[in-house]
Amino acid sequence: DIQMTQSPSTLSASVGDRVTITCRASQSISSWLAWYQQKPGKAPKLLIYKASSLESGVPSRFSGSESGTEFTLTISSLQPDDFATYYCQQYNSLFTFGPGTKVDIK
């Protein structure tokens, strides 16, 4: 089974900050990695697929990158609507979600 880890588990930031979240896979998943945003009481929303492809309608301040089995979600300038929990998910072999990173207000 492929395991996913995320760091940090919680991140405190201010509006306008550049935010980076890291996700690591326990083995190669090629580029089959997605990022989701979830707000309390809501379903997850797809932001990024195939490691760096932006889902339609998602603001360009969100971006994804990869290096081997390490993947990064970057928010270039944090907006009030971005305070949420972010999950990475591999889909190279079945599906596995990371444990999540909560972005809260500093």
Add this chain to the structure above:
Amino acid sequence: QVQLQESGPGLVKPSETLSLTCTVSGASISSYYWSWIRQPPGKGLEWIGYIYYSGRTNYNPSLKSRVTISVDTSKNQFSLKLSSVTAADTAVYYCARVPGAYGDYVTPDYWGQGTLVTVSS
């Protein structure tokens, strides 16, 4: 506009079978994969399994012995059955669309709003 809606009992007794249905509107279920994902209160997301519209399934190995996912193309619905439930199965259950042909590498895009299922006597 693709919409998914989960339905089923909100309370299930321990050792019984949890049954949920996802009704899809705005798209035909006779294409793509369709998935179930759950989230215990205050915790992260756990993939349960998915079904291709033709009926082929894949399940989370940790739940495989208790899970059955089926599809009813005539009703544009797919369903989840989870047997021998315990309190650990208490969660919000989401259904989701996974857009792709059989064998493609694809991830969920449209999700239902989720339904809370509590396991308690």
